[in-house]
Amino acid sequence: xxxxxxxxxxxxxxxxxxxxxxxxxxxxxxxxxxxxxxxxxxxxxxxxxxxxxxxxxxxxxxxxxxxxxxxxxxxxxxxxxxxxxxxxxxxxxxxxxxxxxxxxxxxxxxxxxxxxxxxxxxxxxxxxxxxxxxxxxxxxxxxxxxxxxxxxxxxxxxxxxxxxxxxxxxxxxxxxxxxxxxxxxxxxxxxxxxxxxxxxxxxxxxxxxxxxxxxxxxxxxxxxxxxxxxxxxxxxxxxxxxxx
Amino acid sequence: xxxxxxxxxxxxxxxxxxxxxxxxxxxxxxxxxxxxxxxxxxxxxxxxxxxxxxxxxxxxxxxxxxxxxxxxxxxxxxxxxxxxxxxxxxxxxxxxxxxxxxxxxxxxxxxxxxxxxxxxxxxxxxxxxxxxxxxxxxxxxxxxxxxxxxxxxxxxxxxxxxxxxxxxxxxxxxxxxxxxxxxxxxxxxxxxxxxxxxxxxxxxxxxxxxxxxxxxxxxxxxxxxxxxxxxxxxxxxxxxxxxxxxxxxxxxxxxxxxxxxxxxxxxxxxxxxxxxxxxxxxxxxxxxxxxxxxxxxxxxxxxxxxxxxxxxxxxxxxxxxxxxxxxxxxxxxxxxxxxxxxxxxxxxxxxxxxxxxxxxxxxxxxxxxxxxxxxxxxxxxxxxxxxxxxxxxxxxxxxxxxxxxxxxxxxxxxxxxxxxxxxxxxxxxxxxxxxxxxxxxxxxxxxxxxxxxxxxxxxxxxxxxxxxxxxxxxxxxxxxxxxxxxxxxxxxxxxxxxxxxxxxxxxxxxxxxxxxxxxxxxxxxxxxxxxxxxxxxxxxxxxxxxxxxxxxxxxxxxxxxxxxxxxxxxxxxxxxxxxxxxxxxxxxxxxxxxxxxxxxxxxxxxxxxxxxxxxxxxxxxxxxxxxxxxxxxxxxxxxxxxxxxxxxxxxxxxxxxxxxxxxxxxxxxxxxxxxxxxxxxxxxx
Numbered sequence: 001x002x003x004x005x006x007x008x009x010x011x012x013x014x015x016x017x018x019x020x021x022x023x024x025x026x027x028x029x030x031x032x033x034x035x036x037x038x039x040x041x042x043x044x045x046x047x048x049x050x051x052x053x054x055x056x057x058x059x060x061x062x063x064x065x066x067x068x069x070x071x072x073x074x075x076x077x078x079x080x081x082x083x084x085x086x087x088x089x090x091x092x093x094x095x096x097x098x099x100x101x102x103x104x105x106x107x108x109x110x111x112x113x114x115x116x117x118x119x120x121x122x123x124x125x126x127x128x129x130x131x132x133x134x135x136x137x138x139x140x141x142x143x144x145x146x147x148x149x150x151x152x153x154x155x156x157x158x159x160x161x162x163x164x165x166x167x168x169x170x171x172x173x174x175x176x177x178x179x180x181x182x183x184x185x186x187x188x189x190x191x192x193x194x195x196x197x198x199x200x201x202x203x204x205x206x207x208x209x210x211x212x213x214x215x216x217x218x219x220x221x222x223x224x225x226x227x228x229x230x231x232x233x234x235x236x237x238x239x240x241x242x243x244x
Numbered sequence: 245x246x247x248x249x250x251x252x253x254x255x256x257x258x259x260x261x262x263x264x265x266x267x268x269x270x271x272x273x274x275x276x277x278x279x280x281x282x283x284x285x286x287x288x289x290x291x292x293x294x295x296x297x298x299x300x301x302x303x304x305x306x307x308x309x310x311x312x313x314x315x316x317x318x319x320x321x322x323x324x325x326x327x328x329x330x331x332x333x334x335x336x337x338x339x340x341x342x343x344x345x346x347x348x349x350x351x352x353x354x355x356x357x358x359x360x361x362x363x364x365x366x367x368x369x370x371x372x373x374x375x376x377x378x379x380x381x382x383x384x385x386x387x388x389x390x391x392x393x394x395x396x397x398x399x400x401x402x403x404x405x406x407x408x409x410x411x412x413x414x415x416x417x418x419x420x421x422x423x424x425x426x427x428x429x430x431x432x433x434x435x436x437x438x439x440x441x442x443x444x445x446x447x448x449x450x451x452x453x454x455x456x457x458x459x460x461x462x463x464x465x466x467x468x469x470x471x472x473x474x475x476x477x478x479x480x481x482x483x484x485x486x487x488x489x490x491x492x493x494x495x496x497x498x499x500x501x502x503x504x505x506x507x508x509x510x511x512x513x514x515x516x517x518x519x520x521x522x523x524x525x526x527x528x529x530x531x532x533x534x535x536x537x538x539x540x541x542x543x544x545x546x547x548x549x550x551x552x553x554x555x556x557x558x559x560x561x562x563x564x565x566x567x568x569x570x571x572x573x574x575x576x577x578x579x580x581x582x583x584x585x586x587x588x589x590x591x592x593x594x595x596x597x598x599x600x601x602x603x604x605x606x607x608x609x610x611x612x613x614x615x616x617x618x619x620x621x622x623x624x625x626x627x628x629x630x631x632x633x634x635x636x637x638x639x640x641x642x643x644x645x646x647x648x649x650x651x652x653x654x655x656x657x658x659x660x661x662x663x664x665x666x667x668x669x670x671x672x673x674x675x676x677x678x679x680x681x682x683x684x685x686x687x688x689x690x691x692x693x694x695x696x697x698x699x700x701x702x703x704x705x706x707x708x709x710x711x712x713x714x715x716x717x718x719x720x721x722x723x724x725x726x727x728x729x730x731x732x733x734x735x736x737x738x739x740x741x742x743x744x745x746x747x748x749x750x751x752x753x754x755x756x757x758x759x760x761x762x763x764x765x766x767x768x769x770x771x772x773x774x775x776x777x778x779x780x781x782x783x784x785x786x787x788x789x790x791x792x793x794x795x796x797x798x799x800x801x802x803x804x805x806x807x808x809x810x811x812x813x814x815x816x817x818x819x820x821x822x823x824x825x826x827x828x829x830x831x832x833x834x835x836x837x838x839x840x841x842x843x844x845x846x847x848x849x850x851x852x853x854x855x856x857x858x859x860x861x862x863x864x865x866x867x868x869x870x871x872x873x874x875x876x877x878x879x880x881x882x883x884x885x886x887x888x889x890x891x892x893x894x895x896x897x898x899x900x901x902x903x904x905x906x907x908x909x910x911x912x913x914x915x916x917x918x919x920x921x922x923x924x925x926x927x928x929x
Contacts, residue, residue, distance in 0.1 A: 130483070187491070191491065192309075193732045194491050195490045195494060196734055198498075199307065200736075201338060204495050205498075212528060214625055214626055215529070216626065216628075219625065219638070221625065221737060225336075225338045226335075226339075227336050227339060227736060228520075229735070230621075230625045230628070230638070230735045230737055231734060234732075235732050
């Protein structure tokens with residue numbers, strides 16, 4: 001499964017940056033994109049033109065950059081892969097956050113959504129199995145030690161076979177496309193929030209539709225169990241959904 | 245027989261309309277209502293029964309997340325009403341049934357009122373009520389609160405339910421799955437004798453609440469070993485199910501609801517876009533949403549001031565007529581103390597406040613229309629991002645708008661905010677929303693010092709200063725002493741509805757009443773007290789001889805108790821450009837803002853009868869500069885909230901600490917800002 005419409009890693013980085021800027025500010029300016037990627041204004045134009053040719057963004061010189069429907073979907077996939085990879089690296093492999101971020105940044109271009117979803121399942125699996133976690137931590141510590149000693153990586157065996165793969169298409173509610181129906185898989189984050197959401201009918205298994213984003217970009221309005229509910233982006237990020 | 249009935253239900257389920265339809269005008273409201281945050285009690289005689297009906301605040305579940313939900317929950321659990329009526333929005337059945345599942349578990353005598361049944365039918369839904377009732381062990385009736393349809397059925401069901409010795413066994417128990425059920429059983433076995441609730445509600449209910457980590461119920465358990473075991477169970481469930489028991493159990497309840505819904509619904513509603521969707525397309529449009537919102541707010545204030553002005557004139561001439569009528573009992577130029585007390589003290593003081601009632605009623609009417617129609621929730625939705633910047637909450641927006649009318653109902657209204665810290669921050673800055681009581685001050689001073697073309701601008705300027713300062717102070721508070729996690733913003737956007745005249749009237753009355761009450765009690769008392777302070781002690785007769793009227797008045801004032809206090813604080817307030825006369829009036833304003841105007845009136849009308857506002861304005865304009873006038877407005881805007889606000893802040897925060905912090909904090913800020921404005925302004929001008 002080639003997830004990203006044949007874009008080069010560098011173009012994918014641009015797209016990802018635009019997606020994140022739009023998510024934060026509602027619109028993306030060329031200046032913001034340069035700042036985020038740490039590059040000169042001159043080199044942006046070419047990349048934006050390429051992305052525009054690929055049908056990912058709407059772009060004309062001196063105007064705001066917006067994502068097209070397909071660009072949004074592609075970007076959402078990249079962000080999904082990035083997040084799942086980073087979580088896996090931090091929570092399962094226990095790499096330092098900074099390293100995990102850098103590695104996730106490059107790996108995201110060479111992996112599939114399915115693989116990311118499988119890694120995510122593994123992250124969840126270990127989060128719920130503290131005993132196994134401890135053993136894994138020990139194994140990894142030993143492996144790293146012996147690698148340092150003999151520069152030879154031992155094979156690490158993790159005893160986990162019941163990996164549950166939800167679906168290759170899980171995204172967070174924040175990345176969900178407006179007007180499309182999703183099913184809620186899990187509510188992450190603080191337990192009081194998870195509880196409140198579940199009590200209000202937005203728990204596991206509920207069908208949810210993103211209705212609109214507020215004029216200022218936050219919160220978002222969703223439809224669940226036949227009524228309208230307003231949710232902040234910070235909560236939407238914690239609601240994992242899959243296309244129905 | 246006497247029957248105690250509790251009305252409960254989700255917010256927006258039409259609970260209050262049913263309450264009104266049941267009790268008619270025979271109701272009284274708990275001492276201070278906000279956005280229906282206090283319980284209301286009404287009476288109804290029916291078929292030889294005396295019913296006491298309590299309308300509880302709306303709640304989504306019996307897990308209390310916010311203070312108003314706690315009121316509802318505690319009433320149901322502790323007061324043990326004879327019958328509980330759950331008002332259910334039939335058009336939004338699934339979520340509304342969630343509360344019913346909890347009432348089922350609580351094992352209360354339950355009547356389910358399927359409200360707005362007409363709307364549900366119109367959407368094509370059809371429910372087998374008898375079957376539904378069977379699952380919940382409840383009587384089920386169809387009602388339409390707005391037309392009063394089904395009220396007789398509802399009353400019959402209540403009487404029937406109250407007459408039953410024991411509730412019927414429900415058709416099906418809510419099952420939480422093997423893992424959780426095993427833990428429930430284990431904990432239940434330890435419970436007998438652990439607390440009173442076990443005997444009252446059963447061990448199963450208490451176990452469920454303990455597993456849900458319900459703080460109120462857990463607080464009842466004294467036995468440490470039980471607490472430990474519960475903790476272990478929670479950890480175990482989390483391990484097996486991958487989520488906290490509270491979340492899993494809530495999911496299970498929705499599972500129960502789905503199966504109940506499937507088997508008792510004959511026909512599901514057609515999924516279709518309703519009117520609200522179409523309206524929201526425009527009102528919440530990404531481009532038009534904000535301009536429309538601003539327009540709405542503009543219209544609210546436009547209505548308040550343009551329609552309010554002629555009405556205000558009417559009330560003014562009425563109080564004028566009254567004072568003329570009373571003066572008529574004495575001969576022209578009489579020096580009677582009683583006449584002075586009644587005309588200058590009482591009518592001058594209270595009348596000056598009542599004049600602004602039309603404005604306040606109109607503002608509250610506009611707010612009620614926005615609330616009852618469903619737009620207010622949209623306004624909170626639109627404003628949340630901006631409010632978040634200051635560390636507040638979309639929900640803080642509604643009390644803040646009410647604050648332009650009166651701080652007291654506004655502070656009551658903050659109970660809809662779940663998070664304690666952001667609620668307190670909202671309360672602390674609420675007095676900066678320039679309330680109706682400050683209007684008399686602006687109305688007196690602005691025309692005195694500024695040409696007519698600037699009147700509107702000056703008024704807006706004062707309001708804007710208040711809003712900006714509130715934003716700044718809220719930001720500071722939320723980053724210092726009220727620092728907290730960024731909290732969630734879950735808010736229902738109810739369908740648009742046509743407000744009913746009755747509903748509007750109730751809303752307006754509940755809030756305006758507080759303003760009037762204040763005028764009748766606090767301000768009446770203070771007016772008399774301040775009149776006394778400004779009139780006594782009087783100078784010796786000899787001193788006044790040979791002085792002009794004006795000089796005599798000045799001497800009288802200085803001799804009086806109020807004048808002496810004013811003179812004493814002059815060095816402090818002098819930095820703001822205030823003299824002893826303003827000092828006297830400010831002391832009155834500490835008690836209630838409106839008193840400032842009344843007090844200025846008293847200060848200037850000493851010894852003279854029938855002073856009109858216009859003359860007062862001229863006198864003030866003669867004695868002070870526009871900069872001083874502006875500083876007076878600035879200081880009264882920011883400084884110490886009135887006595888009634890302090891009392892309500894103390895009640896809502898349950899501590900004098902916050903009330904005093906608010907009082908002294910705002911006064912200090914006011915002093916610093918006013919001094920800067922006066923001193924710098926003096927250099928510039």
